[in-house]
Amino acid sequence: MNSDSDLQIAGDILEVPHLLRAPREHPSTVAEFAGLVRSIAADRGAWEHLVRYDATTRWYHRLRTGPGYDVWLLSWVPGQGSGRHDHGPSSGVWTVLEGTLTERTERGTHALGAGTQRVFAPGHVHEVVNDAVEPAVSLHVYHPGLTTMPMHSPQCPAAALDADAAPAR
Numbered sequence: 001m002n003s004d005s006d007l008q009i010a011g012d013i014l015e016v017p018h019l020l021r022a023p024r025e026h027p028s029t030v031a032e033f034a035g036l037v038r039s040i041a042a043d044r045g046a047w048e049h050l051v052r053y054d055a056t057t058r059w060y061h062r063l064r065t066g067p068g069y070d071v072w073l074l075s076w077v078p079g080q081g082s083g084r085h086d087h088g089p090s091s092g093v094w095t096v097l098e099g100t101l102t103e104r105t106e107r108g109t110h111a112l113g114a115g116t117q118r119v120f121a122p123g124h125v126h127e128v129v130n131d132a133v134e135p136a137v138s139l140h141v142y143h144p145g146l147t148t149m150p151m152h153s154p155q156c157p158a159a160a161l162d163a164d165a166a167p168a169r
Contacts, residue, residue, distance in 0.1 A: 026066040030119060033069070033093045033141050037117060040064075040071065041095055041139055053077050053135050063139075070145040076101060076136040081129035088148035089122050092141055099136025102129045125152055 027033045040046060040063070050073060052059045058080050064071040076099070084104075095117040103110050103118065104127045111131075112118070120126070130136045 027069070030091070030093070033143060034117060034119065036071070037093045037095050037139055037141055041097055041115075047073050047097070047139070051075050051137055058082070065145065068145065069141055069143040072140045072142070072146070074138045074140065076128075076130035076138070078130050078133055078135065082127055084125060084127040084152040084154055085149050086123055086125045086152065087120070087142060087146060088150060090142040090144055090146050091119075091121050092143065092146075093117065093119050094138055094140040097137040097139055099130065099134050100132040101136050101138060102131045103127070104129070 024032065027036045047063060050061055050063070052061075053075050055077055059075045061073045062070055063073045096112050096114050098114055100111055100113050103112055105125065128138075
């Protein structure tokens with residue numbers, strides 16, 4: 001029986017820097033974009049002072065751009081919504097930073113609290129609404145950067161959609 005461990009045979013990988021991948025300056029995979037969202041969300045000092053609330057329209061601010069992607073910060077006062085839309089050729093990752101937002105899709109209606117993260121592909125149709133009594137803030141990354149947001153007519157009244165929807169999570 002051989003008593004040598006893999007570590008004894010190969011050596012500590014951390015001692016062999018040429019075997020480690022250099023960290024990328026910009027994300028390029030879904031996991032890296034999700035990580036970017038988590039990283040920005042965790043750094044409240046980078047975004048909290050920028051948030052504004054507007055009772056007449058949803059407020060938004062481009063927080064960052066990179067090669068082929070945009071990062072947006074949005075605020076939602078109670079009752080504000082996006083309308084039913086998709087994001088054209090863009091994929092994305094978004095998260096709720098503060099408050100609660102409701103996402104409605106063909107698959108159901110879900111209440112999303114702070115820390116909830118969603119990923120979507122091109123052509124994903126949804127509506128996001130602040131149905132709560134407190135304002136909400138969300139962070140969105142689009143790849144490629146958002147150039148179009150086609151609006152879709154409502155499938156059916158929200159009450160009918162909610163009646164068939166899975167329980168909110």
